[in-house]
Amino acid sequence: xxxxxxxxxxxxxxxxxxxxxxxxxxxxxxxxxxxxxxxxxxxxxxxxxxxxxxxxxxxxxxxxxxxxxxxxxxxxxxxxxxxx
Numbered sequence: 001x002x003x004x005x006x007x008x009x010x011x012x013x014x015x016x017x018x019x020x021x022x023x024x025x026x027x028x029x030x031x032x033x034x035x036x037x038x039x040x041x042x043x044x045x046x047x048x049x050x051x052x053x054x055x056x057x058x059x060x061x062x063x064x065x066x067x068x069x070x071x072x073x074x075x076x077x078x079x080x081x082x083x084x
Contacts (some may be wrong), residue, residue: 007036016081
């Protein structure tokens with residue numbers, strides 16, 4: 001069953017996405033779509049965000065995506081995309 005969750009990118013995540021090559025952008029957009037498809041999944045690591053919320057970190061090749069699922073509004077919040 002497909003998830004009805006969407007996803008949103010914070011400003012920093014959008015900037016990082018736009019800096020990548022076309023191949024990297026496709027990889028990252030695909031990863032964001034997979035996260036939204038399975039919003040109850042965990043990342044490779046978890047940590048406490050600055051606001052006290054638990055966030056997930058997902059390793060995607062040369063990048064780490066930080067996100068949390070806002071189940072109240074069926075949206076995955078992509079906070080950062082960082083090249084590692």
